[in-house]
Amino acid sequence: MTIRFKQRSILPGFGLTLGFTILYLSLIVLIPLSATFLKASSLTWAQFWHTVSSPRAVASYRLSFGASFIGAFINLIFGLVVAWVLVRYSFPGRRLLDAMVDLPFALPTAVAGIALTTIYSKNGWVGRYLDSLGIKGAYSPLGVVIALTFIGLPFVVRTVQPVLEDLERETEEAAASLGATRWQTFRRVVLPAILPALLTGFALAFARALGEYGSVVFISGNMPMHTEITPLLIITKLEQYDYAGATAIAVVMLLISFALLLGINLLQKWSAERLTMGRGEPQEPQALASAELTLQES
Amino acid sequence: MAGATTLMTRSAKRQVGKTRATTESKFVRGMLIGVTVLFLGLFLFMPLAVVFATALQKGIATYFASLNEHDALAAIRLTLITAAIAVPLNLIFGVAAAWAVAKFEFIGKSLLITLIDLPFSVSPVVSGLIYVLIFGLQGLLGPWLARHDIKIIFAVPGIVLATTFVTFPFVARELIPLIQAQGSEEEEAALTLGAGGWQTFFRVTLPNIKWGLLYGVILCNARAMGEFGAVSVVSGHIRGLTNTIPLHVEILYNEYQFVAAFAVASLLALLALLTLVLKTAVEWRSHQQLAENEPNWSTAIA
Numbered sequence: 001m002t003i004r005f006k007q008r009s010i011l012p013g014f015g016l017t018l019g020f021t022i023l024y025l026s027l028i029v030l031i032p033l034s035a036t037f038l039k040a041s042s043l044t045w046a047q048f049w050h051t052v053s054s055p056r057a058v059a060s061y062r063l064s065f066g067a068s069f070i071g072a073f074i075n076l077i078f079g080l081v082v083a084w085v086l087v088r089y090s091f092p093g094r095r096l097l098d099a100m101v102d103l104p105f106a107l108p109t110a111v112a113g114i115a116l117t118t119i120y121s122k123n124g125w126v127g128r129y130l131d132s133l134g135i136k137g138a139y140s141p142l143g144v145v146i147a148l149t150f151i152g153l154p155f156v157v158r159t160v161q162p163v164l165e166d167l168e169r170e171t172e173e174a175a176a177s178l179g180a181t182r183w184q185t186f187r188r189v190v191l192p193a194i195l196p197a198l199l200t201g202f203a204l205a206f207a208r209a210l211g212e213y214g215s216v217v218f219i220s221g222n223m224p225m226h227t228e229i230t231p232l233l234i235i236t237k238l239e240q241y242d243y244a245g246a247t248a249i250a251v252v253m254l255l256i257s258f259a260l261l262l263g264i265n266l267l268q269k270w271s272a273e274r275l276t277m278g279r280g281e282p283q284e285p286q287a288l289a290s291a292e293l294t295l296q297e298s
Numbered sequence: 299m300a301g302a303t304t305l306m307t308r309s310a311k312r313q314v315g316k317t318r319a320t321t322e323s324k325f326v327r328g329m330l331i332g333v334t335v336l337f338l339g340l341f342l343f344m345p346l347a348v349v350f351a352t353a354l355q356k357g358i359a360t361y362f363a364s365l366n367e368h369d370a371l372a373a374i375r376l377t378l379i380t381a382a383i384a385v386p387l388n389l390i391f392g393v394a395a396a397w398a399v400a401k402f403e404f405i406g407k408s409l410l411i412t413l414i415d416l417p418f419s420v421s422p423v424v425s426g427l428i429y430v431l432i433f434g435l436q437g438l439l440g441p442w443l444a445r446h447d448i449k450i451i452f453a454v455p456g457i458v459l460a461t462t463f464v465t466f467p468f469v470a471r472e473l474i475p476l477i478q479a480q481g482s483e484e485e486e487a488a489l490t491l492g493a494g495g496w497q498t499f500f501r502v503t504l505p506n507i508k509w510g511l512l513y514g515v516i517l518c519n520a521r522a523m524g525e526f527g528a529v530s531v532v533s534g535h536i537r538g539l540t541n542t543i544p545l546h547v548e549i550l551y552n553e554y555q556f557v558a559a560f561a562v563a564s565l566l567a568l569l570a571l572l573t574l575v576l577k578t579a580v581e582w583r584s585h586q587q588l589a590e591n592e593p594n595w596s597t598a599i600a
Contacts, residue, residue, distance in 0.1 A: 007403040011485055012495035017398035021410070024391045028463055029416055032428040035438060039431045078337045085334040089327055097334065099578045103342045105517070106570035106577075108524025110544040111563045114551050115345035118352060118560075125348065126340075150341050172320050182322055211421025214526035214544070218551070231423040231527065238427065238531065243436050250424045257419040265412065 051248040064230040068209035071148030079156025087164040109214025117219040139221030147215040152205030159201035196271035207260040352560035364558035372538040373546035381522040384462040392469025400477035417466040426531025452534030460528040472514030509584035520573040
C-alpha cells in the first residue's frame with residue numbers, strides 16, 4: 001500500500017476547509033511571526049547577544065521567571081485545594097464559586113490590573129494592613145506576584161477538576177479497606193493519578209504569567225532593574241524606537257514560549273495516557289478517530 | 299438526611315453510603331472549604347468588588363457622566379467594531395479548521411493543531427509587535443504603505459489584526475475535540491441519503507455543534523473586547539480615534555481620574571460577569587444535549 005497524504009473519506013469539503021485553514025493561519029499567524037525572526041536576523045550575533053544579555057534585560061528575565069514561578073506555585077497548591085473542594089464537597093455557594101473560577105479568563109487584564117493595584121496600594125483594602133506590617137503590596141515585586149497569581153488562577157483548577165471527577169472511588173476504598181489512613185490514600189493513590197494534570201496546570205499558568213502584560217504594568221511600578229517585567233521592556237524599547245532591541249528580546253520570549261508549548265504538549269500526552277491506562281474502555285479522541293478510520297476503510 | 303437531599307449534587311450522592319475512611323474528617327473538610335472561600339474571595343471577589351465600589355464612589359450621576367462622555371463613547375464604539383470584525387473571522391476559521399482537522403485523517407495533522415494553538419502561547423506584547431514589524435514605518439511593508447498612504451499601525455486595521463491574532467484559537471479549539479468525539483456517522487448517513495455537502499453541514503453538523511460553537515464565540519468575544527497588551531502596542535493611543543475601552547481605562551487611570559477609570563472599567567467587568575453567566579448556561583445546556591442526544595438521525599435529517 002502506498003502512503004497517501006489523506007485517508008479516504010466520503011465526506012466533502014476537505015480541500016476547501018484545509019486550504020482556507022492554512023491560508024488564514026499563514027496570513028494571521030505564521031507570516032507575521034516569521035517576520036520577527038527575519039527582522040532579528042538583520043542583527044549581527046554580537047548585537048543580538050549584547051541586547052538580550054544586558055543587565056536590564058537579565059533583571060527583567062529574573063523578575064518575570066521568578067514571579068511567574070511563585071505565582072504558578074501558589075496556584076498549584078491552592079488550585080488543588082479549590083478543585084478538591086469543588087469536586088468532592090457540597091456546600092451552599094459551591095456552584096457560584098465554580099463559575100467564578102473562570103473570572104481571570106473573562107475579566108480584561110487592564111481592569112484586573114487597576115483593581116489589584118487599588119486593593120494592594122498603601123490605602124487599599126488589603127494594602128493598608130500590609131503597610132502597617134511594613135510590607136509593600138503594590139509597586140513592588142510582591143505586586144507582580146499577586147497579579148500573576150490572579151492571571152493563572154483558573155489553570156490548575158480547570159485541569160485537575162475533570163481528572164478528580166473521573167477518578168474511580170473504588171481505588172480509594174480499596175486503599176482504605178487495606179488499612180491506609182486518609183492522608184496515605186491521598187498521597188499514594190489520588191496524588192499520583194492527578195499529578196500529570198497538576199503539572200500541566202502549573203505549566204499553563206507559568207506560561208501565561210510569563211507573557212502577561214496588562215495586569216502587571218499597573219501594579220508593578222515599572223522601575224527598571226527592580227520591577228520591570230520582560231514584556232514591559234519590549235514596550236519601553238518600542239517607545240524609544242529601538243525596533244531591533246525590541247525584536248531581539250521578543251525573539252528570546254518567543255523561543256521560551258515555544259519550548260514551554262512543547263513541554264506542555266508532552267505533559268498533556270502523558271496525562272492522557274495515565275487516564276486511559278487506569279480504565280477499561282479507551283475514551284480518548286485518538287481511539288475514537290482510529291475506530292472511525294476502520295469504519296471508513298471497510 | 300432528608301433535609302440534605304435537596305442540596306445534594308452528583309458528587310455528594312456518590313459519597314452517600316461510603317465509609318468514613320474514604321472521606322475527610324469534618325474538621326479537615328471545614329478547613330479546606332474555608333481556605334477555598336478565603337482564596338477565591340481574596341483573588342476573585344475582592345477585585346470585582348473594588349471596581350464597582352470605586353466606580354460608584356461619587357454617586358450614580360458621576361458614574362453615568364463618566365460613561366456618557368465623548369472619548370469614552372468613541373472607545374466603546376471602536377471596541378464594538380473591532381469585536382464585530384475579529385469574532386466572525388475567527389468563527390469562520392474555527393469551523394473550517396475543525397471540519398478539516400476533526401473529520402479527516404491526513405499527514406501533519408497534529409502539527410496543524412499545535413500551530414492553531416500557537417497564538418495562546420505568545421505574549422500579547424509580542425503579538426502586537428509582530429504587526430509593527432510588518433506594517434510599521436520601519437517594517438517590511440512600511441515604506442510601500444506610506445507611499446500609498448495606507449495606515450495600518452496606529453490605526454483601526456492594526457487594532458483589528460492584533461485582536462484577531464490573540465483571539466485566533468478560541469473557536470477552533472472548542473470545536474475540534476467536540477467534532478472528533480461526535481464522529482462522522484451522522485454526516486455519512488445524510489450523504490448516503492442524498493444530501494449535499496452544505497446541506498449536510500447546516501442540517502446535521504451545525505445543530506450538533508451549536509453549543510460548543512456558542513461557547514467558543516463567547517470566550518472569543520470576551521477576549522476581543524478586553525485585549526490590552528497587543529492592542530496597546532499597535533494603537534498609538536490617540537484619544538477618541540484609536541482607543542479601545544481597555545486603553546481608555548489606562549489613560550484615565552494614569553491621569554488620576556480614578557472614578558472615571560473605574561466607571562469605564564465597570565463596563566468591562568459587567569461584560570466579564572455576563573460572559574461567565576452565558577458560559578455557565580451553555581455548559582449546562584450542552585451537558586443536557588449530550589445526555590439526551592444519543593444518535594437520533596431521523597429527526598436531524600427529516
